[in-house]
Amino acid sequence: MxxxxxxxxxxxxxxxxxxxxxxxxxxxxxxxxxxxxxxxxxxxxxxxxxxxxxxxxxxxxxxxxxxxxxxxxxxxxxxxxxxxxxxxxxxxxxxxxxxxxxxxxxxxxxxxxxxxxxxxxxxxxxxxxxxxxxxxxxxxxxxxxxxxxxxxxxxxxxxxxxxxxxxxxxxxxxxxxxxxxxxxxxxxxxxDKNYVVSFSGGILVVVISLIVFTAGLNIESRKINQFGRINSFDQNSELPYYISISQNLKPNFFNEILLKKDLVYIPLHDIFDFRTFDSFGSKQFNERKIHNPFISIAYLFCKDLNLDNDDKINILKSNFDKRLETEEQLWSGKDLFTKTIKEDVKIYPETRLAYTEITMNIACEKDTRGEKEAIYSFQLPEGSVATSLSLWVNGIERKGVLTTKEKAKAAYKQIVGVEYRDPSLMQWKEGNKVVVRVFPINYKTPRTFKCGFTTPLKVEDNQMKYQSLSIKGPNISNAETTSRIQTVGNTKIETSKDFELNKGYYINQSKGLDDWEAYMPLTKVSNSFAWKNKIYEVKDIQKTTIPFKPSEIILDLNSSWTTKQIESFVELNKTNLFVIVNGKKKEINKDNFKAIELEFEDLHYSLLPLYEISRNSLIITKCGTFSANFEELEDSNYLKKIRTETKDRNLKVINISPDINPFWQTVKEQKYVDFFQTSLKNSLDLIHKKQFVLFKTDTNTVNIPPANISITESPQTSAIKTNGPNHIYRMYAFGKVLEEQVKIQNDSLVQNQYVDLAKDANIVTPISSLIVLETDEDYKNNGIEKNVDTLGNASINNDGAVPEPHEWLLIILGSTILFFYYKKHKKQTI
Structure with missing residues (x-):
């Protein structure tokens, strides 16, 4: 030394x-x-x-x-x-x-x-x-x-x-x-020969690493192109070309790099093309564009994918959960980070509902210049609805106003893109997602926003389960997070992460935002909420078992099915058991099921031609977690036919998986089929008995299957106690809007009717959004009416019944009498 x-x-x-x-x-x-x-x-x-x-x-x-x-x-x-x-x-x-x-x-x-x-x-x-x-x-x-x-x-x-x-x-x-x-x-x-060995060894390590990496890319690129070539013989032109590739593509490190060519990683042939990287296609992809020499060299030895950039983006959205990265961004979100998160949960065991309020503080890195736009994506449990939005403007909380999704989007674009002032926007997205935008944010002016979500408690094995929200946004991993749980009543809960009981609240402090769950004993439902002379009552969901002899049984196979599961259905010895292979129906039986299984070993999700399946058929599916959704299929003939030719076919679907992908979620919500989720054993039993389970429906009833409850609307009477939270009505309204979604798309009068319902309950839906603007004048200038005589934004501390007009009069009168009585009594004591 x-x-x-x-x-x-x-x-x-x-x-x-x-x-x-x-x-x-x-x-x-x-x-x-x-x-x-x-x-x-x-x-x-x-x-x-x-x-x-x-x-x-x-x-x-x-x-x-x-x-x-x-x-x-x-x-x-x-x-x-x-x-x-x-x-x-x-x-x-x-x-x-x-x-x-x-x-x-x-x-x-x-x-x-x-x-x-x-x-x-x-x-x-x-x-x-x-x-x-x-x-x-x-x-x-x-x-x-x-x-x-x-x-x-x-x-x-x-x-x-x-x-x-x-x-x-x-x-x-x-x-x-x-x-x-x-x-x-x-x-x-x-x-010295040692120098030769050492120097050559260093070069050799790099060369071997590059060869191995390039080989991995080549294998994936050949596989992707092979999917495309094979499926090009398929006469079904209803689906976009990229869908067949997306269905057969298992997400991994190599195919993500291939799909990001031109979008994120710059190939050598584009290095000296000084174009802006916003215009690769009609869709935007919000990731930093990088010249990575290692990847750029490997691209030279890989065959190009036969996909345009819009197709690549659609595959990244469906297979890699990159939907947030494709959201239209008016301003850069670079250098933003989430500083603090407050996660406040209130559980209502007797209604099997919960309200989650998320408060976030967003900041910029030091010395950052320019205004920034933050975009957050909230993945909600099935059946959940967004019910509040607030943005702090000049230190004052301004609550969101509910309007049509078109008006909200236009107002946000005008104020952010032209006027550069304060708005926040909350939008509904397919697949139980909600997107929140906040603008402007800079180093000197961090921003705080709050949003609330009403969620059903999932019933599993004689227990109720609360599932935390999954959130993506600017650098959440280092945020200082405080989580709090409170329950209405004395229900005891158990959680998957450590909460300490402190003054009646369960408290946890951590970094970032972990996924967690809370469990509690199943409680009998007995609650209702009064609103505008109507009672909204929570009841146990009414299941009814109907006779159902399917004309055909379709096994919706994919790579998640096991041989034993397929064999279980084949052993039923049904002569009307089929699979759909390349858009064509094919019988499956004991002799050929193993060979047929091989045809689906690379298929990670399916998109069945529901409009071609025989009437009164039964479909057995096993969902994964990803798929294309209706938004990505919007311009396809496939989706047009789903919307126009499916609903009257009386198709029944049983899902033997606890998961549900975005495609089936939308099909279920919009009532194109009767959908039931159960175990493999129960599904076999139903087929054997020629039965199907339906949830009892009524014009004035909304079913919430995850919580095993229904909410019924009826005229108000004094006999029914109304001590439930206003979330009951919000969930009823959300269910109604989703049920009527098919009609809404084709009928402007119906759409206006359900926009009014969404406004009344203050819920974000496919036809309505919440927006916060800086001043009351901004709402007026953009044609947005502020909430009048509605439930308004949900709150963790204010969830009870809202007094009717005559009740307000009694409250004011009673308060006045009490005031004068108190004043008179005080004078007498002096």
Whole structure:
């Protein structure tokens, strides 16, 4: 160690080393500052990078002159010269993006190359440390070689740039470094075979890694293209081309990289095409665009996917849950993070409902410039509805106003895109999702918003289960999170994460937002809510078992089915048992079921042609968690036929999985089929008995299957106690809107009727959204009427019955009498 310390001290005393250290330190600081500023969209980052270029230019000219004049005296400065040339290249790239945006590993690899040069160029005889340096140098050498080859097309411009400004020299730097370094390496490796082995070993590690990575990409790319070619023979043109690929694509690391070509990862053939990366197709994909040399080289040896960018985005949405990344974003959301989260849950065991209020504080990284837009996605448990939205404006909470989704979207675009002022928007999305947008956010002005969701408690095995919300948004993982649970009544609960009972509340403090569940004993329902001379009463759901002899039984097979599950149905010996293969019906029996199973081993979700299935058929499905949804199929003939030719076929569906994917969720909600979720054993029993289970329906009843409850509307009478929360009515209204969704799409009068119902209950639905605007004048200017005589926004502390007009009169009269009585009594005591 002492020997190494002496060597370092000796080296620093050599001519020019001191000034080289100072220049390298300052130019590195300037480069790091420029990169951080660019990431933060700081408007003056180009000036910071230019300071580094000035330092590099003066230093580079000076050291180059000294080396040419007296090589033996100043040869030890060559590693400093190479290091500072490369710093200059990256500094120039900040405001003339020749290299485009680079991943952080590129900078670290370049640093490793330059640091190893100091050991190699030092003429040291310490073979062990120098061998390690040669190995590291071999690992990083290929990156510099890549940049040298990569810049060949602009070398003519670089020569012109040298004549004009001198900056063009940096376009030649990688090539010059490769020439100097190759000559130096060849000279040194002749001295010791260990150096050859170490340097070659480093190169070999990179080459082998690249070959393995490229092979993985190639396997996936061939598989994806094969799906496309095979399915091109399918005469069913009702579905978009990309769907067959999406159905057969199991999400993994390699196929995600392939799908992100052009969208996130820049291929080499596009490097010098200085187009903006917003316009790859009609759809937007909100991920940073990166030039990753490792991936760019691998792309050269992979066959292109026969997909346009919109198709790739649709596959990323359905197979990789990238729907949030495809949301239209009017302003950048870079450098935003979620600072704090307050998760407040109130459970109503007697109604089997819960209300969850999420309060979030959003902030920007330090020194961030410009206004930012935050977008959050809330994945809700089945049957849940969004019931409140608030945004703090100038320190005051402003509550959301419910209006049609078209008016809300137009107002948000106008105020964010044109006027740059304060709004927040909450929108319904298919698959139990809600998206919330907040604008503007900057470093000086963090924002706080609050949203609330009414959710049914899921009944499982004689227990009720509350399931937490899954949230995606700006950097949630480091947020300071406080979770609180309270129950109405004395119901005891057990949770999957640690909560401490404190003053009647269950409290947990943590970082980020974990998925968790709370369990409680199943409680008998007995509650109701009064609103506008109507009573909304919670009752046990009424199931009825009807005789049902299906004309056909269709097994909706996919890769999640097991051989035993298929065999269970085949052993029923039904002559009307079929599967759908490539859009055609095929009989399945004991002799062929194993062969048929192989045809579905890569199918991860199906989209059955429901409009072609025989009337009165029974479909047995086993859902996964992902699929395309109605939104992605909007322009297809398939969806048009589903909407117009399915509902009158009296199709019954049994799902033997506890999960439900977005496609079946929408089919179920919009009542295209009768849908029942149960176990494999129960489904076999129903087929054997020629029965089907229906939930009893009525014009004035809404069923909520996850909670095994129904909500019934009836005229108000004094005989029924109304001590339930207003969430009962909100859930009833949400169920009504979803039930009538098919009619709403084709009838503007019906749509207006159900928009009024949504306003009355203050719920976010396919036809209504919540929006917060900065001033009352903004609502007026955008044709949005504020909530009058409605339930308004839900609240964790105010969930009881809202007094009727005559009740308000009695309350005011009673309060007045009490006031005068108190005043008179006070005078008498004095």
């Amino acid at each position: 002492k020997h190494k310390s002496n060597n370092l001290e000796y080296y620093t005393q050599k001519p020019g080393v001191g000034i080289s250290l100072i220049v390298t330190l300052f130019s590195s600081i300037f480069l790091i500052g420029a990169l951080l500023s660019k990431e933060s969209e700081y408007n003056s980052y180009q000036g910071i990078a230019f300071l580094s270029l000035i330092c590099e230019f003066i230093y580079g000219v000076g050291v180059s002159f000294m080396l040419l004049r007296n090589k033996e005296t100043y040869i030890h400065l060559a590693p400093f010269l190479i290091l500072n040339w490369l710093i200059g290249c990256f500094s120039l790239n900040v405001f003339i993006p020749v290299f485009q945006d680079l991943p952080i590993w590129v900078y670290f690899t370049t640093v490793a190359f330059c640091v190893s040069n100091f050991f190699i160029y030092s003429n040291s005889d310490e073979s062990r440390s120098t061998s390690i340096a040669f190995f590291i140098n071999g690992l990083s050498f290929l990156l510099i070689l890549y940049f040298a080859i990569y810049l060949i097309p602009i070398m003519p411009f670089s020569f012109l740039g040298i004549i004009a400004l001198g900056l063009g020299f940096y376009g030649l730097v990688p090539a010059i470094v490769i020439i100097i370094h190759t000559i130096t390496i060849l000279r040194y490796i002749n001295r």
